[in-house]
Amino acid sequence: EIQLxxxxxGLVKPSQSLSLTCSVTGYTITSGYDWSWIxxxxxxxxxxxxxxxYSGSTNYNPSLKxxxxxxxxxxxxxFFLQLNSVTxxxxxxxxxARYLDYYDGxxxxxxxxxxxxxxTVSS
Amino acid sequence: DIQMTQTPSSMPASLGERVTISCRxxxxxxxxxNWYQQKPDGxxxxxxxxxxxxxxxxxxxxxxxxxxxDYSLTISSLEPEDFAMxxxxxxxxxPPTFGGGTKLELK
Numbered sequence: 082e083i084q085l086x087x088x089x090x091g092l093v094k095p096s097q098s099l100s101l102t103c104s105v106t107g108y109t110i111t112s113g114y115d116w117s118w119i120x121x122x123x124x125x126x127x128x129x130x131x132x133x134x135y136s137g138s139t140n141y142n143p144s145l146k147x148x149x150x151x152x153x154x155x156x157x158x159x160f161f162l163q164l165n166s167v168t169x170x171x172x173x174x175x176x177x178a179r180y181l182d183y184y185d186g187x188x189x190x191x192x193x194x195x196x197x198x199x200x201t202v203s204s
Numbered sequence: 205d206i207q208m209t210q211t212p213s214s215m216p217a218s219l220g221e222r223v224t225i226s227c228r229x230x231x232x233x234x235x236x237x238n239w240y241q242q243k244p245d246g247x248x249x250x251x252x253x254x255x256x257x258x259x260x261x262x263x264x265x266x267x268x269x270x271x272x273x274d275y276s277l278t279i280s281s282l283e284p285e286d287f288a289m290x291x292x293x294x295x296x297x298x299p300p301t302f303g304g305g306t307k308l309e310l311k
Contacts, residue, residue, distance in 0.1 A: 127291060127302040142299045144205075176248065187254055189295045190238040194248040 083107040085177050085195035093171075093202050099164040103177030103195060104157070111135050111155050115180040117191065118151060118162045120173040128173075132180055133160050167202045174199045206230050206294050210303030216311040217282055225277045225306045227292035232272050236296040239268055239277045242289040242305075251290075252277060282308075 089101035103116070110116055115132040122128070131141035133151045141149050145164070153160040164171060175198050178191040207230035217223050227237065239252040250259045252268035255275060265280040279286055287310050292303040 125289065125305040125307075127293075127305070129300045129302070140298070144299075174246070178248075187236075188257070189236070190250050190253040190293070191240070191248075192250055192259070197246045197248075 083179065083193045085179070085193055087175060087177050087195045087198040089175075089198055089200070091199060091201060093167055093200060094204055095168055095202055096166055099162070099167050099171060099200055099202070101162040101175055101177075101198060101200070102159055103161070104159050105179075106158070108179070110153060110158055110160060114182060115140070116151075116153070116160045117178045117180045119176045119178055119191070119194075121176065121197070122173045130162070130164075169202050172200065172202045205299060206233060206297055206301050208292055208294055208301050208303040210290075210292055210306055212306060213304060214307040214309060216309050218311045219282050219284065221282050223279050223282060223308065225290055225292075225308075227270075227275045227277070227303050229273045229275075229294055229296075233294045233296035235271060236294055237268075237270065237275045238293045238295065239266075240291045240293065242291065244288065279308075 084106045086104045093099045113135045115134045117132040118130040120128050131151050133139050133153050139151050148165045150163040176194055178194040181192040182189045209228045211226045235255040237255050241251050242248045251262050251266050256268045267278050287308050290306045
């Protein structure tokens with residue numbers, strides 16, 4: 082069974098960096114697909130932040146492009162989110178998810194999600 | 205970015221009731237539309253992909269339809285476990301974007 086689990090600090094100070102880890106079991110992240118970060122704000126809005134592909138390439142939401150970095154450690158089957166210069170607007174629950182893609186791109190959806198980790202940005 | 209407008213934002217409903225949630229895109233998305241369910245414990249799972257395809261393991265009371273800019277999710281007869289949040293998501297163009305969510309509540 083494929084499982085994803087987020088971890089990281091629940092409280093970050095404004096202007097600092099937010100760093101989260103997604104640990105994946107049941108599937109090797111270099112075997113296929115894209116490995117995403119998505120966040121849900123208070124008030125329920127959801128935002129796709131970006132992904133790292135199985136080959137290591139990255140794709141980011143342009144709204145975050147200057148602040149975001151997604152990397153990975155293939156030896157640990159983990160991928161990471163770093164978001165720089167956070168403000169209170171970055172307070173959200175952060176999810177990692179697998180972005181499935183098959184049938185020549187007709188079918189593309191987030192099929193496995195972590196439980197989410199709540200991050201508050203506050204001094 | 206393509207804006208996704210989901211209605212209603214909340215919906216009181218009764219067990220056994222048939223409900224429909226709507227999702228409208230700011231431009232045509234060629235059926236590249238998914239639906240997700242988020243349970244009160246935070247768990248998120250896919251329900252429908254590419255407008256009308258049922259994800260494996262999802263009960264057949266869930267169905268999706270639509271075309272162009274307008275899409276919908278229908279639950280034919282509400283069960284207790286269906287009271288949750290629902291989101292649509294387009295993947296016609298990057299970045300993928302989500303609707304604002306619909307909270308299905310017990311009346």
